[in-house]
Amino acid sequence: MGAGHGSGLPGGTGQGRTLVYRAPAHVKILVLLAFVLTVVATPREWFGAFGGYLVAILGVALLVARIPFGWLAKRMVIEVPFLVFAALMPFVVRGPEIEVLGVGLSEPGLLAAWGLAAKGTIGVLASLTLAATTEPVAVLAGLQRLRMPDLIVQIMGFMVRYLSVVTGDLQRMLTAMRSRGADPRSPRHWPALARTLGALFVRSYERGERVHLAMLSRGYDGRLP
Amino acid sequence: MSTPVLDVRGLAFAYPDGHQALFGVDMHVHPGERVALLGPNGAGKTTLVLHLNGILSASAGQGAGSVAVSGLPVTRRNLLEIRRRVGIVFQDPDDQLFMGSVRADVAFGPANLGLTGAALEKRVTDALEQVGMAEYADRPPHHLSFGQRRRVAVATVLAMEPEILVLDEPSSNLDPASRRELADILRGLDVTLLMVTHDLPYALELCPRSVVLSGGRVVADGTTYDVLTDDALMRAHRLELPWGFDPRGIADGRSGAVDSLPG
Numbered sequence: 199m200g201a202g203h204g205s206g207l208p209g210g211t212g213q214g215r216t217l218v219y220r221a222p223a224h225v226k227i228l229v230l231l232a233f234v235l236t237v238v239a240t241p242r243e244w245f246g247a248f249g250g251y252l253v254a255i256l257g258v259a260l261l262v263a264r265i266p267f268g269w270l271a272k273r274m275v276i277e278v279p280f281l282v283f284a285a286l287m288p289f290v291v292r293g294p295e296i297e298v299l300g301v302g303l304s305e306p307g308l309l310a311a312w313g314l315a316a317k318g319t320i321g322v323l324a325s326l327t328l329a330a331t332t333e334p335v336a337v338l339a340g341l342q343r344l345r346m347p348d349l350i351v352q353i354m355g356f357m358v359r360y361l362s363v364v365t366g367d368l369q370r371m372l373t374a375m376r377s378r379g380a381d382p383r384s385p386r387h388w389p390a391l392a393r394t395l396g397a398l399f400v401r402s403y404e405r406g407e408r409v410h411l412a413m414l415s416r417g418y419d420g421r422l423p
Numbered sequence: 424m425s426t427p428v429l430d431v432r433g434l435a436f437a438y439p440d441g442h443q444a445l446f447g448v449d450m451h452v453h454p455g456e457r458v459a460l461l462g463p464n465g466a467g468k469t470t471l472v473l474h475l476n477g478i479l480s481a482s483a484g485q486g487a488g489s490v491a492v493s494g495l496p497v498t499r500r501n502l503l504e505i506r507r508r509v510g511i512v513f514q515d516p517d518d519q520l521f522m523g524s525v526r527a528d529v530a531f532g533p534a535n536l537g538l539t540g541a542a543l544e545k546r547v548t549d550a551l552e553q554v555g556m557a558e559y560a561d562r563p564p565h566h567l568s569f570g571q572r573r574r575v576a577v578a579t580v581l582a583m584e585p586e587i588l589v590l591d592e593p594s595s596n597l598d599p600a601s602r603r604e605l606a607d608i609l610r611g612l613d614v615t616l617l618m619v620t621h622d623l624p625y626a627l628e629l630c631p632r633s634v635v636l637s638g639g640r641v642v643a644d645g646t647t648y649d650v651l652t653d654d655a656l657m658r659a660h661r662l663e664l665p666w667g668f669d670p671r672g673i674a675d676g677r678s679g680a681v682d683s684l685p686g
Binding site: 360417 | 473513517521532535580
């Protein structure tokens with residue numbers, strides 16, 4: 199049951215000796231924040247600037263931090279829903295149209311789609327660089343040093359701790375479902391899947407209560423020592 | 424006799440939804456004793472345990488009676504001191520271990536009591552050494568085996584230097600070797616012990632005395648050997664020994680090997 203080994207997070211990518219990995223977490227968080235704010239604030243018509251950003255972040259990620267490209271590429275998938283939304287924009291937004299391969303696309307829509315895709319991709323790349331080079335626990339310590347409200351840091355800490363427990367619960371429930379002849383991927387069994395997720399929520403909620411109880415039993419008074 | 428570590432008098436409790444779990448429980452545990460709390464599922468064992476450190480009390484539902492720990496009544500004002508004196512080890516170690524490292528987890532309780540620096544460090548090291556987990560201090564708890572997590576859970580409570588250690592199903596889900604290792608650790612501790620369990624051989628092995636709770640009442644209180652060999656009592660309260668296990672046989676064969684045998 200030893201869940202949580204080799205979660206694909208930091209350390210697993212073998213960049214432990216690079217400069218980016220060793221930099222203090224709070225510095226990395228500040229740099230990330232400044233970088234993302236700069237990218238978002240750049241007018242989307244400055245096409246050249248985005249090229250510069252992309253070169254900069256890829257340079258840091260691949261050359262300085264030595265993160266394998268495949269590691270980044272696999273995790274970029276998280277951006278897909280935003281890209282789909284961006285791809286819809288030229289068809290949905292109203293305004294002067296231009297013809298591309300016989301289809302009318304709105305010009306402001308194209309521009310908005312470009313802005314969303316470019317800023318999103320660069321932001322995700324920058325966040326992944328932080329994630330690949332910093333232990334989750336170190337990110338939390340960094341946030342604490344940056345005076346992030348204690349309660350929020352605590353909540354994030356519990357998330358880090360219990361993510362593997364909850365996903366382990368879910369995996370076991372799905373295995374049990376499969377063992378009884380249901381395929382969670384098939385739409386026919388989605389109602390059963392929905393109930394499983396409901397049960398998972400209740401289980402996690404009850405676990406939260408038990409954790410709180412165990413904390414109270416050890417004299418917890420609202421502040422983590 | 425000395426002041427009991429645990430003094431439960433006429434404890435009754437009903438949950439807010441109206442379900443009554445305890446109907447006037449009287450129980451005493453004296454310093455240095457190791458007592459097993461036995462009873463079928465739904466007997467009220469967990470409800471009773473949660474009263475011992477004030478998680479549940481009359482104010483959380485409808486209740487009556489009193490609990491005192493070494494003479495100190497369990498009231499809202501005494502709560503922190505009560506929770507130092509009564510250390511509860513819960514059944515699922517994942518509920519108890521929630522910090523990023525074993526060391527931080529064991530330090531959580533004593534730090535809440537106001538310990539810092541070298542004193543805190545010493546508590547952590549001592550507690551981990553008592554359960555044989557000192558070398559794992561810097562590991563994240565979720566990378567340990569289940570048996571190791573159970574032992575760390577015991578250490579998190581020992582670090583508060585409780586007067587009584589309360590264990591909820593300590594042997595559940597352990598493989599036989601881990602189960603025996605935990606028994607060795609528990610036997611070696613210099614602390615009063617109350618153990619809630621369905622594992623009757625474990626109770627016989629570790630606890631000279633047993634209290635049987637059934638339907639929210641104490642129905643038996645005596646030596647574990649007498650309780651386990653009282654067939655009528657066992658049958659009446661859904662207690663069953665594992666197949667092939669007979670306390671009488673052990674008494675004949677290896678007298679003195681078990682703490683709770685007569686003589």
